[in-house]
Amino acid sequence: MEKKELLIIIPAYNEGNNILRLLTQLENLDIKDTADILIVNDASTDATNWIVKEMQYPMLSQLYNMGYGCALQTGYKYAVRRGYQYVIQMDGDGQHDVCNIPVIYHKLKEQDADGRCPDIVLGARFMEDSADFPVSLPKRVVYSIFRFLIRITTGQKIMDPTTGLQGLSRKAFLYYSKYDHFDDKYPDANMIILMMLIKFRVIEIPAVMHARAEGKSMHSGLKPFWYMLRVIFSVLIVLFRVKVLKMDVDVGHLSADKI
Structure with a gap:
């Protein structure tokens, strides 16, 4: 059997009402022909x-x-050890439509004018060509603050700073797999800022997403505001790490075997 280069990582916590539907959709897409699938069951x-x-x-x-x-x-550590070249991560709650997978996979391999492929492809809910996605007022406030933080720290515009639908090159998930390189709770705008500052190439494309059908979001109720404070604190750490301590500056320009 030919070894596949793409791994789909699906973290899942109490998604019993959604995971069956998601895996069935992946089977209907015949994704097994091009990718392996890994579920990370978070107890x-x-x-x-x-x-x-x-x-x-x-x-x-x-x-x-x-x-x-x-x-x-x-999941990243698993992908590194198994020799995958690309990772696409999607949530286990069914919000990320499986139709996004081939689009993100293709984009990961697409070279820019300088012959460089993206390190991270973000599937965005709020771009002009994205499908409509309902968002509560507290979340809209949080997203606006995160967009502002990314803009003032990196000079780049990201419309969906909290998307969990992402494609990663081997270089990107290899970096994330190492100790103290990844937020173990809320890896959102803070990680986007880090990767942009250390010169990984991050791009954003429109995506199709759906509202959660069943189960409870980890950002329900007033949790978005606590989550916002947690991420803002993490962003401050990222800025101190890169701007003051000069850690990993320009590492994004290195090849995967040198990270």
């Missing part, structure tokens, strides 16, 4: 574990609920 207490096992998909199960970022980093 779910519902039927997530049994559903994934019954469908016979590879799964890594964490003994304790470590958080969204930690689940993603577990």
